[in-house]
Amino acid sequence: MYPPAFPTGHFMWLHTDGEHQFGSLDINCIFFIEYCAGDMERPSCVVGDLKQFVVNEAPQTAFYIPDFISEEEESFLLQQVYKSPKTKWTQLSSRRLQNWGGLPHPKGMLTETLPDWLQSCCEKVSSLGVFGGKTANHVLVNEYKPGEGIMAHEDGPLYHPTVSTINLGSHTLLDFYRPVCSQEGPQTQQSRYLLSLLLRPRSLLVLQDDMYCQLLHGIQNRDRDPLTDRVANLSAAGARPGETLSRGTRVSLTIRHVPKVIRTRMVLGRK
DSSP states (O other), rough: OOSSSSOOOOOOOEOOOOOOOOOOOOOOOOHHHHSSSSSOOSSSSOGGGGGGOOOSSSSSEEEEETSSSSSSHHHHHHHHHHHHHGGEEEESSSOOEEEEOOOOOOEEEEEEOHHHHHHHOOOOOOTTTTTTTTOOOEEEEHHHEOOEEEEEEOOOOTTTEEEEEEEESSSSSEEEEEOGGGGGOOOOOHHHHHHEEOOOOOEEEEEEEEHTTOOOOOOOSSSSEEOOOOOTTTTTTTTTTOOOOOOEEEEEEEEEEEEEEEEEHHTTTTT
């Protein structure tokens, strides 16, 4: 179905929405990196060609691949998203989502078979080596209308420390923030703001290392995005400072690997 992977041309959680864990307090500013320092292998094991897509103006490590999929593939994926049963959608305060693959849990994710159209996406992204040789097994489909966003958050320790996102339909501006550190006194979200990444339709974003483990990421609730020199991938995204982009409806496929799983057959076999 898909062409080659590359284009040819903490412990203190405030709450969770079932997808992300949100936090704004710390224990001496170390909780965001501790879960990345365990026995899990370093995530930065990628095929050599992917390195040409590193965003050098950002901390380690962000990969931005424009036109990762074609317009035809984008159209097909959007059709599949909106053909999904209404019962697959969960409505949240500022967006709605579909969960595929199972519900991640500290005791293990009870796995569910992915539909073919998502399995193909998982295999294509995994072929880049971003999950340490493993194949992604979990996908969140998020729909954002213009004006909708998500508060700054981090993805938590239940996933391999890599997140990948295929963007469909419209652009967005993904903002990155330093975590609140009690040793630095009062801080605002603006004072903690570090940089943004412009995500165009059909692009792939992969976050690892400090970009995944140490920084929060979020999307502002607005319908227009002014571009400044704080957007680290302006050139790669074909944009310039001073532009203002109007948002449309955006669908994101957030593709991850959950290491700890419970196979359905194992559960059913127990009395």
